[in-house]
Amino acid sequence: MTMIQQVLLELESDYHGRPYHVSGHALYRALARRVDAATRSSVAVSHGVFVPGEHGGYPDEHSQSGGAPYFGAGLRPVESYEDLFLFRDAAQRWLSASRPRDAQNTHDLRVHGGRIAFSPTVRFGLPQASRNSKRTMTWFVQFYLHDAGGSADSVPLDEDVLDGLRVGGARNYGLGETSLKDTQTVDLDTLDYSTLKDAERSFELELVSPYVTASEYPGADDQSVPWWWTPRPGGLRRRDERLVEDGDVYELETIDHGQVVGYGGPNPVETAKSGVLRVGTHSRYGFGEVRLRPVSEDRVPERARIAATREAGGGER
Amino acid sequence: MTEPGSSDKWYDQPQSPSTEVRPTVERLTDGGDASSSPAGESGRSKRGEDVSIVSVYRHDVHKSRGRSHENAVAEFAGVPVNEPVPLGADGDAALLSRPRGEPEQSVKNHSSPFRLSLVTGETATKVGRIDDGIGSALADLVQVEDPVEMHAAWLDSAVVSIFNESVYYPYTSLKFHTLLTAALVDNYRSGYGFDELYLVVDQAEGEGDPQVVPHRTVVVLPSFALRITGEPGERPGARLGAAPAQSWADVWTRLPEQPLAVEERMGRVIDAQLRRIRSWSTALQFIEESIGWWRVLQRSSRLRGDER
Secondary structure (H helix, E strand, O other): OOEEEEEEEEEOOOEOOOOOOEOHHHHHHHHHOOOOHHHHHHEEEOOEEEEEOOOEEOOOOOOOOOEEOOHHHOOOOOOEHHHHHOOOOOOOOOEOOOOOHHHHOOOOEEEEOOEEEEOOEEEEOOOOOOOOOOEEEEEEEEEEEEEOOOOOOOOOOOHHHHOOOEOOOOHHHOOOEEEEEEEEEEEHHHOEOHHHOOOOOOEEEEEOOOEEEEEOOOOOOOOOOOOOEEOOOOOOOEEEEEEEEOOEEEEEEEEOOOOEEEEOOOOHHHHHHHHHHOOOOOHHHOOOOEEEEEOOOOOOHHHHHHHHHHHHOOOOO | OOOHHHHOHHHHOOOOOOOOOOOOHHHHHHOOOHHHOOOOHHHHHHHHHOOOHHHHHHOOHHHHHOOOOOOOOOEEOOEEOOOOOHHHHHHHHHHHHOOOOOOOOOOOOOOOOEOEOOOOOOEHHHOOOOOOOHHHHHHHHHOOOOHHHHHHHHHHOOHHHHEOOEOOEOOOOHHHHHHHHHHHHHHHHOOOOHHHOEEEEEEOOOOOOOOOOOOOEEEEOOOEEEEEEOOOOOOOEEEOOOOOOOOHHHHHHHOOOOOOOOOOHHHHHHHHHHOOOOOHHHHHHHHHHHHHHHHHHHHOOOOOOOOO
């Protein structure tokens, strides 16, 4: 049994931290002070992805269908491998097109004494005349935990441990407050991996979080690009990251998230599971999360549909 | 899923610019591939060549008045506008920025041709003043006759960025929709299909400005330019994919090179936002606008450059 615990936090105040995601390390540090030593040494934390609490519905690839007015404001059932990534994609493809999805999925910025922070709520639909028809949207942070020590009894964590975590910078000034909105556990071994079981298919890997290739952290070895990746022409984009621990800063060299490479390994289902639990250096703190997808499946559902229509329309384009 | 009646109309009729009503993305529900129906290479170039690229830049100027193609006037400031765009490029460019199907009003209480800004949340007219007024600035822009100057004028124009691409999708930008349309027309005329196109980064070299390729460059900033081309050469580029759709975040995150200054926090903030935006014209407008906003903040020293 490989248990992960999904957690959804609601942002309560402005957030001043990494703009891409709340790092797993920040979440780990916030949790570590609230749990016993055994849990502290065994729990592994993913990066937290920002999710707008908005109207939306399941994209085609998911096991469920339909939608809800506050789709992003609660965790959704997880029955297949794809469901794990519903809220893990920065583009949040479940957002409804009948609302301004790009405005909902970009953060409102606030400047605090020269520091740029994200606002936890956004107001939409402001008619000059009517005071009461403003619509408020709140941001959430989705992440998950698992037990990397193997004992599997540190997860799930209690709700009161997860409630009231503070993340990001300027926490002593009231920034980065969160409250627990929802949590659920998922057994990775019982999920449906049928899209990855067809041996005829080829697969590609999407980097959900950066993959660390070099770290200043004591004892961390340099990593090369894994042999089971087949990078695309043009190469891989790299980005510097950093870990901050007790005031010490450790620079990390990473391969930037969001990129897609081919998959050249023999066992897609096993790779998919280890990709959820993350691979490489600092994987305990959220780095090295990868998602596997059949090459025939487009990341952009509308594009796949339009391409199919074009093809059906006749041979030449 | 295609009803030939509407989709074939554009292809079957002989060239008669300015009277033809072309399919718009609003009408694509009944003809999903209207803008992109199969067309042989030879037919394609023949049909494409006799429409001047200058008219492509003028094709949507009527949107500054919030008019649809059907109700638009044929002339503005003494030049023909609302002329059909060849090779279905307009429909393809529209699909890059707006969903397919019947348009829905996506922002309540805002059904105006003025764009809403993703940076400020305000109507774009409040952001900057247009010298000599909107009407005269628009007139100056559309009256340019030289194609290369026309492209440069659009890249540079502030007035067209205050309008949206559709009143139903107010965060989209008329400016970048038009530049994307021109880039598609130019690439299609060179024989490239949509699935052969790349988004390419042109970095500024030394003190000089980044390279601008007429009709292909879609946004230019002091430090870099973005271009849509079928011939990326040695430049870092990412494929646009098999068909036009709202896919900005997907293409941006796959670029092999990061054009923004991500060693500064604001660069990372803009990059993070761009990974969440799906509409192309909204995203290109956001790049231009947020980098301008960033500079203003830096100049007024409200921003710590080194802060991470």
